[in-house]
Amino acid sequence: MNGTTSSTGSTRSTGPEDTFTTDVLVVGSGPTGLLLAGDLAAAGLNVTVVERRAHGVSNMTRAFAVHARTLEMLDARGLADELVKRGRTIDHLRLFGRLSLDLTRLRSRFPYVLITPQYEVEHVLEQRALSAGAEFRYGTELLSLQQDTEGVTAELRDTATARPATVRARYLVGTDGVRSRVREALGLPFPGVSVIRSIVLADVRLAEEPEGLLTVNGSGDSFAFIAPFGDGYYRVMGWNRKRQVPDTAPVDLDEVRTIAREALGSDYGMHDARWISRFHSDERQAPAYRAGRVFLAGDAAHVHSPAGGQGMNTGLQDAANLSWKLAAVLRDRTADAEALLDSYQAERHPVGAMVLRSSGSLVRLAMAHNPLQRAARSLFTRFLNAVRPASDRAIAMISGLGVSYHAERGSHPLAGKRAPDLDLAEGRLYEVLRRGEFVLVTPRDGDVAAPSGAIRAHWKSGRRSTLLVRPDGYVAWASDRPDAPGLDAALARWTGCA
Structure with missing residues (x-):
């Protein structure tokens, strides 16, 4: 075999059948796959994206709404401000003629919905992935996959020339939409x-x-x-x-x-x-988002009604959850690789189910046609308009800011919650998160040292608590008082360091 090295460092043959290796094979180049590929490449990993379609972003896209939590995640990648300039913002949602949801009450740098076509989101994500060194193979379809304890072997084919290719990857992620070939190859149902x-x-x-x-x-x-x-x-x-x-x-x-x-x-x-x-x-929704070394994300894992504009946003947040976990495992920076990878299913599957329920409820309210259904809709809208805590909860659900992950019993109330864009001595939290690492936030006079794989930051105020923030902007651990054993345990669990 005559081997050559690609721009991402993967080894490939130059024979009649293209054979190459990569750390992660991403199947599908929609927003979910693009964000995932960019994160992995930025972490220094070899990542290859294959897409059945020829290259070229189409206007024929259905997603338009980019919600506040997604904008925060894009902000953590230095992309939000550019995207906001390309779209238009809405700070009130008016539904069913009567219901008005005030998004200015969102406690976020982005208290609105950004209206911009999906292809604009894809453009900024693709440019980031390319700049980070991700390799793209358009006009390439997945034929089959097999996995073992060491990796995944995928058979590919060029859609124009029918030339076959074989890729060996340590992990494979299917982000190839509702008709996912990856999900089909795994034999997973899509009920x-x-x-x-x-x-x-x-x-x-x-x-x-x-x-x-x-x-x-x-x-x-x-x-x-x-x-x-x-x-x-x-x-x-x-x-x-x-x-x-x-x-x-x-x-x-x-x-x-x-x-x-x-x-x-x-x-x-x-x-x-x-x-x-x-x-x-x-x-x-697929019953499992992980099967060994193969993962599903975005529409390959779940698909919702268009109500609430949550489909693309949920997929992007899947990718943000999975990318740092794969990077930690591939860089040997976690004590328990299997537990960390299993946490993707544990955290994101309930979110997908919640979005199915919420978007389904919205579309059924919109479709109400008999007098009883319309009366119920009228009562519901009046209730949300009159009861601020209820409308705030609805706004948090739609925007994604209300999403949190399960924390162990006895954990600090902030554990598993989204970290807001904290004002730190080193700048905004989401600017610090752009390095793709954990962030350890301590008092300014604290003597806690940040371990390998974590960035030390300090409260700009006199706050005395300590937070360990994950790369995806969720709180891994928190304490209101000095707690070295608790911090050591959290660091060992999430980063493999103490």
Whole structure:
């Protein structure tokens, strides 16, 4: 075999069949796969991304909303400010004609929803991954995979030339969407239901600009949503209860206009459609996100209704949870590799189930059509408008800021919770997190030394507590008083150091 070295340091053959090795093979180059690849490459690992599609980011994307928690995670990678400049922000969500959720109450640097097309998110993530040294193979499909105790062997094929390739990876992550070949190769089921059929999508220009940046409502038998691309075009999503047809049924602009008029009271002069399609929305979740050395993330692991705009956000947060754990194991920086990798399933599977419930509830409220259902929706919206703690909880759920992970019994109340962007002597916490390491936050006069794999930082204020913050911005351990044994145990558990 004649071996050569790629830009990421993986060894490959130059024979008729391409054979190479890599630390992590990522299958799928959507937002989830791109963030994961960028994190792993930034950690100094060899990572290869394979994508069945040819290279080129498409406008035909469904995701538009980037929520506050996702923006915080992008901030920890130095990407949030650039992305915010590309989109438009919404600080109030108005749903069902009556419900108003005030996002300015979010305790975050990003107290809003950013409206920007998915391809903008993909662009900044792809550029980061490339800059960090990730290797991309577009036009390459996964045929099969086999794993053993040392790694995973995947058979690939070039979709244009049919040239085969074999890759040996220490770990493989499937981020290849709802029709995941990785999930299929593992033999994992994807149980669930189709919650909405015959949804129409269109990219159009409008003769009249809607009053709000995000326009959404349901009325009669129709539901519609309008959001701007920022380039003069708007994405319209619509559904009509009386027109339930297969995804392959023809759709034209007149159908989209009719749905919008019934749901929103106007079609805003829709014209010049550059794309129209019909699809259905599923609610599904894989029972396991890990099978040995193979992981699932994003839509390959869970798929939700579009209500709440949580699908892409949940996938990105899957990647942020998994990436540092894989990096720690591959760099031998954890005491118990299996326990750390198992924590991905333990932490993220319940979040996926929660998003299924919340997005499903929203879409069922939007689809309410009989008098009893509409009365229930009216009561629900009045309750949220009147009871601030309840609306704050709803906002936290949708934004992702309310997501927390299980902590051991007897742990500090902050353990497992999201760490806000703390004001430190060294700068903002999420700026410090850009190094991809744990951050140990102590009093300014504290004498606790940061171990290998952790950054020492200090409260800018006189606060006396100590926090160990994970690379994904969640609190691994905390104490309100000096507790060297507790800190040593936390460091040993999470970093393999004490």
